[in-house]
Amino acid sequence: MPQHLFPRPFGRRAALAVVGVVTAGALAVTGCESAVNSSEQPSGDKKGGSLTIVQSADIDPATFLAQNNPNFSVIRNVFNTLTAYDHDTLQPQPELATSWEQSSDGRSITLQLRDDVTFHSGRPFTAADVIFTIKALQREDVISQLKHVALAITGMEAHGSHSVTLRLNHPVSNLFDLFEMTPIVDRQTFDDLLAGRQIIGTGPFEVVQYTPGSGVKMTSNDDYWVKGRPYLDAVNISVQSQSQSMLSSLQSGQSQLALDLAPLDTVALEGDPNFQVVESEASDAAYYVGSNVTIPPLDDPVARQGIAWAIDRDRILDQALGGIGETSSLPWAPSTSPAFDAEKAQTYSQDLGKARQLIQQAGATGAKVNVAFNSGFPTNQAIAEIVQFNLKEAGLKATLVPLQEADFLAKLGTGDLPGLFVNVHGFGQLSPATLVKGAFPFNADANASNFDSDQYRRIADQLWTTTGEAQAETTYDQVNDFLLEQQFISDLVVSTHTFTISTSLKGVDYNMYDYLNLDNAYLSE
Amino acid sequence: MLRYALRRCPSALLVLVVASVVVFTVPRLAEGDAADVLAGPDATATTREAVRHDLGLDRSPVVQYVLWARGLLTGDLGTSYILKRPAAEAIGTALGQTITLTVAALLLAMALGGAAGIALGVVRRRSATRVVGGLVSVAFALPPYVSGVLLVLLFAVSIKLLPAVGYVPLHEDPDIAVQYLIMPALCLSLPFAAVLARFLAASVRQVMDEDFVRTGVAKGLSSRRLVFAHVVPNALPPVLTILGIQVGQLLGGAIVVEAIFGWHGIGDLLVNSVLTRDYVLVQDLLLFTVVVFVVVQTLTDLAHAAVDPRVRLEA
Numbered sequence: 001m002p003q004h005l006f007p008r009p010f011g012r013r014a015a016l017a018v019v020g021v022v023t024a025g026a027l028a029v030t031g032c033e034s035a036v037n038s039s040e041q042p043s044g045d046k047k048g049g050s051l052t053i054v055q056s057a058d059i060d061p062a063t064f065l066a067q068n069n070p071n072f073s074v075i076r077n078v079f080n081t082l083t084a085y086d087h088d089t090l091q092p093q094p095e096l097a098t099s100w101e102q103s104s105d106g107r108s109i110t111l112q113l114r115d116d117v118t119f120h121s122g123r124p125f126t127a128a129d130v131i132f133t134i135k136a137l138q139r140e141d142v143i144s145q146l147k148h149v150a151l152a153i154t155g156m157e158a159h160g161s162h163s164v165t166l167r168l169n170h171p172v173s174n175l176f177d178l179f180e181m182t183p184i185v186d187r188q189t190f191d192d193l194l195a196g197r198q199i200i201g202t203g204p205f206e207v208v209q210y211t212p213g214s215g216v217k218m219t220s221n222d223d224y225w226v227k228g229r230p231y232l233d234a235v236n237i238s239v240q241s242q243s244q245s246m247l248s249s250l251q252s253g254q255s256q257l258a259l260d261l262a263p264l265d266t267v268a269l270e271g272d273p274n275f276q277v278v279e280s281e282a283s284d285a286a287y288y289v290g291s292n293v294t295i296p297p298l299d300d301p302v303a304r305q306g307i308a309w310a311i312d313r314d315r316i317l318d319q320a321l322g323g324i325g326e327t328s329s330l331p332w333a334p335s336t337s338p339a340f341d342a343e344k345a346q347t348y349s350q351d352l353g354k355a356r357q358l359i360q361q362a363g364a365t366g367a368k369v370n371v372a373f374n375s376g377f378p379t380n381q382a383i384a385e386i387v388q389f390n391l392k393e394a395g396l397k398a399t400l401v402p403l404q405e406a407d408f409l410a411k412l413g414t415g416d417l418p419g420l421f422v423n424v425h426g427f428g429q430l431s432p433a434t435l436v437k438g439a440f441p442f443n444a445d446a447n448a449s450n451f452d453s454d455q456y457r458r459i460a461d462q463l464w465t466t467t468g469e470a471q472a473e474t475t476y477d478q479v480n481d482f483l484l485e486q487q488f489i490s491d492l493v494v495s496t497h498t499f500t501i502s503t504s505l506k507g508v509d510y511n512m513y514d515y516l517n518l519d520n521a522y523l524s525e
Numbered sequence: 526m527l528r529y530a531l532r533r534c535p536s537a538l539l540v541l542v543v544a545s546v547v548v549f550t551v552p553r554l555a556e557g558d559a560a561d562v563l564a565g566p567d568a569t570a571t572t573r574e575a576v577r578h579d580l581g582l583d584r585s586p587v588v589q590y591v592l593w594a595r596g597l598l599t600g601d602l603g604t605s606y607i608l609k610r611p612a613a614e615a616i617g618t619a620l621g622q623t624i625t626l627t628v629a630a631l632l633l634a635m636a637l638g639g640a641a642g643i644a645l646g647v648v649r650r651r652s653a654t655r656v657v658g659g660l661v662s663v664a665f666a667l668p669p670y671v672s673g674v675l676l677v678l679l680f681a682v683s684i685k686l687l688p689a690v691g692y693v694p695l696h697e698d699p700d701i702a703v704q705y706l707i708m709p710a711l712c713l714s715l716p717f718a719a720v721l722a723r724f725l726a727a728s729v730r731q732v733m734d735e736d737f738v739r740t741g742v743a744k745g746l747s748s749r750r751l752v753f754a755h756v757v758p759n760a761l762p763p764v765l766t767i768l769g770i771q772v773g774q775l776l777g778g779a780i781v782v783e784a785i786f787g788w789h790g791i792g793d794l795l796v797n798s799v800l801t802r803d804y805v806l807v808q809d810l811l812l813f814t815v816v817v818f819v820v821v822q823t824l825t826d827l828a829h830a831a832v833d834p835r836v837r838l839e840a
Contacts, residue, residue: 054690060563062609068565141575145567196609212608212615213797214789240690240787241797244674248689249787252681376800406557406802412566413573423566440567 046522050234051505052255053516054246058213058239061196065136066143067181067426067513072497073237073259074216076515078120079183079201082111082130083176085430085512087281090336092176096125096184096202106171106467113162117225119186120206127158132187134166137178142194145427145438148464149178171467174431181513204230204519215239231507231522250275256502256523259516263322263379266498278499279324282512283333284426286494287316287325287383289371290441292417293488294450297364304487306358307369307420308348310394311387317493320382325495330480331442333429333494336512339476347484355394365395370419372411375402377424383492384422412440415450428494430512432476433464441489451488529830537819541812544819545597548811549590552804558582559606562801580606593808603805607798612809615794622692623790626779629706630713631772637664638718642725646733646760647752665719669778673712673785680708690787709786713778717771724767728760735759 057070064071064079083092083100092100097111117125136142137150144150155167168175183201185193192198199207204226205218216237220230238255240246243262247269249255261269261277269275289311291298298304313327329348332340359365369391373384384400391398401418403411411417427439436442437460441449444460459482462475483489497514507520560577568576577583581592596603602612644657667675681689693702732738733756741751780792791810798806830836 058608062563063565066565066567139575140571141579143564143568143572143576147569147572211618212605212610213794214618238691238787239789241793242784242787245690245785245787248677248681249691252677252689253685254681254688254690404555404557405800406559406562407555408557409564409566410557410561413561413564413568413570425566438567440569443569446570 046231046507046524048231048233049523050236051232051257051518051521051523052249053235053237053257053259054240054249054255055237055259056239056241056243056246059210059216059237061199061210062194063143064183064185064193065133067145068143069260069497069514072510072514073516074199074207074218075183076203076511076517077205077218077235078199078203078207079185080117080203081181081183081511081515082179085176085180087512090430090512092179096130097179106168108165108167109175110159110163110165113164114225115162117202118223119202120200120221121186121188122223123186123188124161125184125202126161127164128161129184129187130164131156131158132190133182133184136185136190137182144182146174146178146181146434148437149174170465172433172464173467173472174433174437174464177430177434180430180511205232205235213239226519229519231520232518235518250500250502253502256505257508258500260497261500263320263324263495263498266324266500267322269500274503276501276503278501278508280496280498280510280514281333281335282429282510282514283325283335283494283496284429284514285325285424285496286328286331286426286428287321287379287422287424287492288331288441289387289490289492290417290421290423290449291488291490292415292419292421292449294415295419297359297362297367298369298419300362300364301486302358303362303364303367304490305485306355306362306364306394307391307396308487308490309351309358310355310390310396311348311490311492312350312390313348313492314350316383316386317495320379320386321493321495324498325493328491328494329484331425331428331435331483331489331491331494332432333496336429337432338472339432339480341476341480344480344484348490350390352393359395366397368397368399370399370401371422372401372403372408372417372419373422374405374408376405380422380424387420387422412448415446415448417448421448424495425489432479433460436460436479437464447488449488451486453486456482456486526827526831529836530827533823533826537823540819541815544815545594545808545812546590548808548815549586549593549804552799552802552807553586555802558802559804562607582606593805597812602809605798605803605806607801607803608806612805615806616791616809616813619789619791619794621694622788623776623779623783623792625695625706626709626713626782626788626790627772627775629710630717630775630779630782633710634714634717634721634775635768637714638721639725641718641722642764643729643752643757645722645726646729647756661719661722664715665723667715669712669716669782670785672715673708673782676708676712677785692786692788705786709782709788712785713775713782716778717775720767720771721764725760725764728763729756732756732760 053073055070055073059071059074060068064075080096082095082097084095086093096114098114099112100109102109113127119125134150134153134156137144137147149172152168152172153166154169157165186200189198189200196210196212199210204221204224206221207216207218209217218235220233243265246258246261247265250258266277269277291304293299317323317325317327326334328345330345334340371384371388373380375381388398388400425439425441427435436444441447444457459479463479466472466475499508501508504523506524507522509517511517560573560580560582564573564576593603605612605615608615641657641661645654648654677689680687687704687708691705693705695702738756741755779790783790783793795810
């Protein structure tokens, strides 16, 4: 063997050299400024420090005037809204509006505005900015689920720089939902905002860099109108499309806050003293099965009721949603919606006997049913699989139809989904009118189910225009009974958005549309 | 030679024109468009149409194609519908990340695979070869999506030495950037290094059977000189062939590694663009791939023609 000719090609010295190189490399890494700790600089007092947030999708400045989940981390931190609901009383509290007075007929409201607010550009905030924002909402190309409220505002007058009167063509029950959800934008840079070129607001942080698809860097606004706030010097938002990467980032200490970690990853942090999972009281992530009512057997409400009885909501809550939320047959948030009815919310639970009987009564036993879902969301897929299994148990031939996001949204928008569809909706937390007028699955005028009913339209309009409490109670009963009977949308679990927070981060808050509020947030030792 | 080169140009151009039509048409065959994604699930039909109009998606496909092609000819790759930034900028940023990762992984694989291959080929102590051979087998068996998770658990979550996710450009802050680079590059390089090590070890063993090695030993050359000055250079050519083939796979693996470590490279950009029907980016990225292929192919043909006159004459 020629190798035997070699005395000792690599001896101890060579081995030591290799060990030396590896050690030097390790020392070089540990000796450098650490990339892990560079984002967090806890200090003795609350002031200072840099916070890193991870989230799964990129922000979209073009939809800042709509409720769009990825924007939750930015909107309230760069902008302000006119009012903000108190979490306990659900009464609107002052923000940019200091006080307001509504006319007795509910057709006008006069808002007094703060006079000590400036935009990040240095320009003072005035009533003209409020008028501009509402006019922007009325534009066809601007997306907002509360556009119907903006369109009901038919006149706007400024009284001086810091007072404005809004006139409505009829009273509406969800005007303060509009004020809560809509950030007041800078009229001079609005087009740049829509294009993502410049993001100027009045909030506690200024955007210094936005890299589409990657993240946002913000620094504190030294001229913020809440004196002494914010505590944090900087906030960085990092987009990590994989939930597992978000979890690793948190666990490694690289980030301190994760928005909407996948429910099953959230379970992985249970019992970990370094993290706290905050479940938003807004409960505006309700998972449902919708029906395209133009496709047999889904055109028969009896068959739809049978499907509602077939689905195992408890299993969905436990296995797909990690126990976050509660099972419900109604779309409303249990703790905040005035229309929520605890008894009626438990109308449907799995009863396969009843399900089979109703499906048989509708002549649908053995019928083929498609179950479409957005394949980009693992949670929706998990729910769709459970639904498919349950439908087979109930005597239907269910087939899963995974669709890419664009395809799913296109078919949802045109009512072309091929049967049942699994999805999630919001807007069940505040005024019920916002759901039946603004959330597309429930929209009485046009919806994803192609459900067309004069009675439903009447109830929806009544919900929207009724402002008296006693009258509203009756309408809530009507809408609940109607939705439970018709089942064009079968609600399954009312879940919620989550904030997974490192224990080093304190003072995190959010509004009732789940906009993250870091006014009082600080990093501790 | 110049005439041969000029003769190759029309076919290359034809390929590009046909490819531009294909990459423009195919993404549009899938249902849904960027307006549906931008408008979101609660948009009314009117809003959806208004967004579609703003993006120019309500124009005829022919007009859209002509506008895109005209832009390309003037160096304008268009603006991403979803990212709202110039496509050239988005592609440039993503390409920078992918190239950084791939080059770092390549260098690391060459260093690790080279050292392991030489050790396996030269060292005769059985315990040492078993250890190195075992490590090579482990590296070969570990796909990046497994080694990536293990590395994160060990170095980011347990001992908190390196960042779990993210990217910092090398030119911005080299100290920090290297820390972000170590795990993804290592994860991507391991299977590649293992392949390299095995081929190099086999090649080294073969070369060591050669007479000139025996002569070197007889002349009293030091082992180190013999190995590095004579054996390794003669063992490299077949390994270089493998290296070339593996680089393509390295780029493919980079897509997985980018996802694990939260890098926003070309793979991430292409997948997201397809899912969100960001036609401009999809078209640009696919056409870019075709251009690279056509250029490489043309250069290869020209190189063949340069070294072999028969090719020129046949053409």
